[in-house]
Amino acid sequence: MSAVSLAPRALYEEVAELVRERIYKGQLEPGSWIDEVKLAQEYGISRTPLREALKVLAAEGLVTMKVRRxxxxxxxxxxxxxxxxxxLSVLESDAASDVARAATAAEVAELKTLHAQLEASVKNHVKFFALNERFHMRILEIADNRWRNQLVADLRKVMKLNRHHSLLKSGxxxxxxxxxxxxxxxxxKRNPAAAAKRTQAHFASGLEAAHGG
Structure with missing residues (x-):
């Protein structure tokens, strides 16, 4: 049986990733108009894959399409x-509860290691943000509900438009x-109720910081 030939990643997906990163890095600021002609020229592509990429980002909530604008x-x-x-509080607290109930000793040890790495990276903001997200997503992966994981991944893309500012607030x-x-x-401690409650408190504090409280 001959090997299956896998199609390369679609161009519009690669473009979507490039634009997504520019948004996350603040190179394209919230509320700013996206100059399609300029971007297409910069990436050396036609407007078609760029428009398809923008549709992907619109579906994720990172881009807003305005009629004739x-x-x-x-x-x-x-x-x-x-x-x-x-x-996020509802979904991730539910996942934390599942993990407290069913995680293996090795998976608990992995979460402890991730948290230790996070503690050690406070002076490196780029690394801290990456590890912070990895910590949250690892809990979801261990809980192993792919539908919940997809919902959280999409919601976190929108949260990234603001999250850096909230985490950088004093304290x-x-x-x-x-x-x-x-x-x-x-x-x-295998305490599902406490894991859920503490996760909810974590998001409540995060929202307060995001709102400037």
Whole structure:
């Protein structure tokens, strides 16, 4: 039987990733108009794959398409943030509860290691943000509900439009680390209710910081 030839990644997907990273890095600011002609020239592509890429980003909530006005980087309102944090709190607290109930000893040890790495990276913001997301996503992976994971991944893309600002607020990193520590402790003690409650508290604190509280 001959080997199956896999199609290369579609061009529009590669372009979507490039634009997504520019949005996350603040090179394309929330509320700003996306100059399709300029971007297409910069990437050396036609407008077609760029438009397809923007449709992908619009489906993720990162881009807003306006009739006869083009594409804009989504500007997240306070209501948007509250709704995203609420859903993340519900979904991730449910996952933390599942992990406390069913994780293996090796998986608990992995979460403890991830948290230790997070504690050690507080002076490196890029690394800290990456490890912070990895910690949250690893809990979801261990809980092993692919539909929940997909919902959270999409919601987190929208949250990234604001999350760096909230984590950089004075004292918020230390608070987040203490909250993570509490979640890990509850998981290690096999206490599903405490793991869920501490995860909910973590998101409540994160939303308060995001709103400037």
């Amino acid at each position: 083009g594409a804009y980087v989504t500007q997240v309102s306070e209501r948007d943030l509250a709704e995203v944090y609420h859903l 918020r990193v230390e608070e987040a680390l203490a909250e993570h520590r509490g979640i890990v402790e509850a998981i290690e």
